[in-house]
Amino acid sequence: MHRVIGETDLSETALDEDGARAVFRDMIRARHFDERALALQRRGWMSGWPPYKGQEGSQVGAAHAMADDDWLFPTYRSNAMQLARDVPASDILLFRRGHAEYHSDHDVPNFPQAIPIASQIPHAAGAGMAMNYEATRDDTEVTDAAVCYLGDGATSEGDFHVGMNFAGVFDAPVVFLCENNNWAISLPRERQTASESIAVKAEAYGFEGVQVDGNDPVAVYETVADALDSARDGDPVLVESLTYRQGAHTTSDDPDRYRPEDEDLPEWRTADPVERFETYLREQGVVDDEFVAECREDAKAELDDAVDTAEAVGEPDVDELFDYVYAERTPRIDDQRAWLHEWLEDHDPQEQEF
Incomplete structure (x- = not known):
């Protein structure tokens, strides 16, 4: 498993100081967005919200590893990825208020969020196959790829097996990013599958599966970047990002009813990824009090503007x-x-x- 924080100097990783600061800034943005969205939902401002607190390192690290023209196949929980991919925060809020998903005029290559579990996986495999067909038709190399985001619960759906099998058979340039947060709603991973890991499932479909510390954004960045290089060469990859959902599955869920307080998980997996990365970057001399304060102020201002933008839009027709x-x-x-x-x-x- 690829881990970096606490073990490796930043200079020995694929991220330079500017890249690390950009990842940290987006993690702060994502955390502030999640906390604000939860508060807005609690007062009836929008419909249900799926919190992702604790998964910012996984999602932002993966988003930064993607090229601008790569396609993201998101789900309802991958909003930190969408923010890091420059989807306007107001668009995500408006979607939760009943509007069409991409309300603004941006051109980020993202599919709509998949609400049904695992339905996006065959879509991603099909898009990857289409990329191959276009390259063959034009006698060019495959330069684009797709990243398909899924949760550990999606691996129990038939669509998971169908999409993975097609990707393997047709060498689709797809990276399947499975965020294993240990709980598929109320079902723990050990009752989800008898496999030793989720990553090992890729072997059945003829391609590689790897695990990564999902609370280490540098490790996720490097792992997903390597996986994308492999996918563009015709070898899809399943990345199992080991992370931890700190909050509820959604705002209609009560995790205290099923999740024990003394879960037997290592500290690196349950530690707060934002705090962990900030500590690491301070130790590396990459960020200081002024930069951190600026990130938080900018995130608050961005969300204030996003809420104002969303409130200025009338009720959906x-x-x-x-x-x-x-x-x-x-x-x-x-x-x-x-x-x-x-x-x-x-x-x-x-x-x-x-």
Whole structure:
């Protein structure tokens, strides 16, 4: 397993000082966003929120390893990756308030978040196959790749096996980034699979699986960068990022009902990744009090602006429920739309009991 923090000088890693500061800045942004989003949800400002506190090192490290043109296949919990990939914070907030996912005019190569568990995995494999087909057609080398984010619970879904198998058979340029936070909602990893690890599952599909300390953003950066190089050469990789979800699965979840206080996990896995990385960078002479304070002030200002932007957007039009299901509305969708408009004429949704 690839680990760096506390064992290696930054000068011996693939990140230079500017790169390390950029990763740290994005981890601060991600932490502030998660805490603010949780507070906003608690006061009814938006719908449910899936916290990712404790997983910032894994997500930001992986995002920084990606090239600008690489495609990210995210899920509902990979919002730190999306922030680090320059998706506007206001877009993520507006999505949680019922708007189309990418509300602004940005051109970040990200697929929509997958809410169903594991449905994004075959999509990523298919996109990788398409990249291969285009390169063959144009007689060029494969230069782009896809990173498919998934949780450990997704490995129990059929889509996981289908996507991994297609990627292996067709040499798709895909890195499968599995964040193993030890809990698939209320199910611990040892009841999720009898395999020694999640990484070892890749062997069944004919490619490499590796583990990395997910709370070490430098190690994640290096591991995912190496995996992307391999994927572009036709060898997909499954990266198991060992991290820990500090909060609930979602705001509708109570982890105290199933998660014991004395979990038998090593300290490096449960330690706060933001604090851990800050300590490391201070010891390396890369950041100081002034820089850390600036990062936090900038993150707060960014979130204040994002909330203001989101609040300035009106309520989503009811037709958005139907306009984005398919490229063009079908007769059945039109019938459903007409029914809802007729129902709304006779009912006030604010007065309904659900």
